[in-house]
Amino acid sequence: MQEQRRGRRIAMTAEEVDAFLAEERTCRVATVGPDGPHATPLWFAWHGGALWLTSVVRSRRWADLRRDPRVAVVVDAGQAYDELRGVELRGRVEVVGEVPRTGDPVPELEGPEQLFADRYTGGAVHHDGRHAWLRLVPEKITSWDFRKLPG
Template identity: 30%
Template structure:
């Protein structure tokens, strides 16, 4: 998978797995909805979320998207980098609009949510993951598999037949 293909794969993915670090260095891994702009991953989170406190303390993070069920179909891209809070109002609004469009069919109507949940998600802090280093990427569907052995022809015997 080329780098361009990897970013296209990430952009098309539905859910990513974000890993941030606790103060003691222990990783915390969570599923997140996201969008890609350029070569950065954008996420949003409630302003009182624990992940936001972790990011402010240590911005190092990892992000993974994957697809495939059978081994031969597995594909994934892993992005390592640093998260930062997006302060620009126009950029925040653009990300919120893109998230709303991407996930419109997957969200519950707000009136179905408990008041406390609605309140927690009413305000959103936008985060940007800036990649550092190279992307880790793999696509098992591109592995050239060996052909299965040919079935014995008529009149041939397997080594265990007598």
């Protein structure tokens, strides 16, 4: 993974990144399509050093990622300037499991699916036959925490 070059003074540690991604609920996913960039909000799970996304397979995002798996994802928080913090993850996504997901046993998905269900659906894992899983193992992580700025 590439090391963060700029803003290292306010960068989060690996532990802080893990904690931040475990607590925040929404990310913004940027893909590249034939008409240019496309950004959409999604729920996610951070599990095993990877960002797990579930996407409708009949969506512009899915079509973009099947054509070009490169993605940038941002998770951020804070209102006031001195509260702002976030993480940008870049890399290539890969499909895990069946497309669309119907519930066939996929050991790799047990952890992310349960984490996702605990976070968003009261613990019940649902397979609606419309979504499929994408895994992003980041090639680069950039983070910032303005709370670390000198007073």
